[in-house]
Amino acid sequence: MPERSLARYPQAVTDWRDFSDDGLTPTLRAARGLFARNGYHATSIRAVAEAAGLSVPGLYHHHRSKQAILGALVDATMDRMLAHTRAAEADSDGTALGRFDNVLECLLRFHMLRRDDAFVASTEMRSMDDTLLLRHIAQRDEQQRMIADIIAQGVADGTFRCGHVDDGARAAASLCVAVAGWYDPTGVLTADEVVARQLDIARRIAGFPPPP
Amino acid sequence: MPERSLARYPQAVTDWRDFSDDGLTPTLRAARGLFARNGYHATSIRAVAEAAGLSVPGLYHHHRSKQAILGALVDATMDRMLAHTRAAEADSDGTALGRFDNVLECLLRFHMLRRDDAFVASTEMRSMDDTLLLRHIAQRDEQQRMIADIIAQGVADGTFRCGHVDDGARAAASLCVAVAGWYDPTGVLTADEVVARQLDIARRIAGFPPPP
Numbered sequence: 001m002p003e004r005s006l007a008r009y010p011q012a013v014t015d016w017r018d019f020s021d022d023g024l025t026p027t028l029r030a031a032r033g034l035f036a037r038n039g040y041h042a043t044s045i046r047a048v049a050e051a052a053g054l055s056v057p058g059l060y061h062h063h064r065s066k067q068a069i070l071g072a073l074v075d076a077t078m079d080r081m082l083a084h085t086r087a088a089e090a091d092s093d094g095t096a097l098g099r100f101d102n103v104l105e106c107l108l109r110f111h112m113l114r115r116d117d118a119f120v121a122s123t124e125m126r127s128m129d130d131t132l133l134l135r136h137i138a139q140r141d142e143q144q145r146m147i148a149d150i151i152a153q154g155v156a157d158g159t160f161r162c163g164h165v166d167d168g169a170r171a172a173a174s175l176c177v178a179v180a181g182w183y184d185p186t187g188v189l190t191a192d193e194v195v196a197r198q199l200d201i202a203r204r205i206a207g208f209p210p211p212p
Numbered sequence: 213m214p215e216r217s218l219a220r221y222p223q224a225v226t227d228w229r230d231f232s233d234d235g236l237t238p239t240l241r242a243a244r245g246l247f248a249r250n251g252y253h254a255t256s257i258r259a260v261a262e263a264a265g266l267s268v269p270g271l272y273h274h275h276r277s278k279q280a281i282l283g284a285l286v287d288a289t290m291d292r293m294l295a296h297t298r299a300a301e302a303d304s305d306g307t308a309l310g311r312f313d314n315v316l317e318c319l320l321r322f323h324m325l326r327r328d329d330a331f332v333a334s335t336e337m338r339s340m341d342d343t344l345l346l347r348h349i350a351q352r353d354e355q356q357r358m359i360a361d362i363i364a365q366g367v368a369d370g371t372f373r374c375g376h377v378d379d380g381a382r383a384a385a386s387l388c389v390a391v392a393g394w395y396d397p398t399g400v401l402t403a404d405e406v407v408a409r410q411l412d413i414a415r416r417i418a419g420f421p422p423p424p
Binding site: 040041168197209 | 252387421424
């Protein structure tokens with residue numbers, strides 16, 4: 001099943017700010033559009049096949065069910081998000097603020113540029129079977145743990161002031177998710193300006209600068 | 213159409229913290245459950261009628277279409293949210309911090325207790341026709357403007373430090389919306405503890421306390 005393996009994210013991330021290539025197969029791209037527009041339960045396998053330019057048997061050659069398509073799409077989305085945020089963190093100066101800024105900027109850009117992917121992954125948690133749901137929650141938790149670790153480093157060395165690190169990490173991640181709901185690429189602010197303003201809010205959530 | 217008029221929110225709010233009564237008709241309650249679980253496009257008028265214990269013609273007596281049901285549900289949700297936040301603001305001491313705390317606590321409790329209502333209103337924006345969508349956006353904007361006005365008062369009198377008031381108001385509102393996605397009434401923290409922690413994060417977003 002060569003098409004399916006493409007959906008994972010094996011290649012190295014050369015530029016963690018660059019999300020222009022969605023890395024999806026035609027099938028997953030078609031499914032993303034239909035799930036985002038109409039929802040998982042209102043989308044038939046036939047509609048996905050037609051939008052991808054495949055026959056229904058051709059689609060079943062790559063994916064055994066609609067649930068498997070949702071799983072491959074969500075995995076591709078989360079793999080990509082995690083690979084980029086790890087690269088962003090590795091690209092930092094290693095300080096709490098440096099790590100925080102890079103990881104949060106990466107999450108902001110992901111949710112600004114891959115809005116439909118993020119919308120499907122979050123709204124269709126209701127449609128995931130138990131196996132997929134647990135895997136998705138584990139991926140999401142890994143992302144939040146990365147942010148929590150960074151905030152904890154900053155609390156320990158006095159960079160941040162944050163009484164409940166896990167709450168702060170979740171709120172910072174939620175801020176990025178929310179951007180997918182309102183960001184307009186044709187708006188008056190440039191993408192860099194949106195990132196700068198939202199990153200400033202994320203820093204406040206983490207308690208930077210710490211109060212006197 | 214007595215059933216439909218119930219969905220609006222004419223009665224005075226006696227306790228703005230109390231969201232235990234959802235104020236919905238049986239039809240709208242049935243629609244909320246089905247839309248939240250399966251999505252708008254996967255829900256038929258017949259399924260709503262069956263879940264509400266009505267015949268299909270009986271349902272059409274109250275609502276002329278599935279879109280009208282979505283509209284009545286979203287209106288009821290937003291009317292309730294706005295009526296309670298106005299009552300919360302009126303119940304404050306009139307200071308920027310007092311108004312902010314009451315309005316944000318109210319929004320947090322709404323999203324903790326009326327999770328399905330909030331989920332449907334936000335995820336099914338994709339399914340709203342132009343008239344309903346514009347009305348919904350106006351309701352949401354009114355809510356955010358209330359928060360922005362409060363932050364602006366606090367910036368003017370030195371209570372808050374917030375360079376971009378509208379961004380701060382949107383982020384504070386988004387924080388409350390996100391709570392609907394993870395809050396677990398059976399979790400280890402009480403509802404009051406969750407409110408206190410999230411309100412602390414909302415205050416940071418608004419720039420309270422202001423940095424030195």
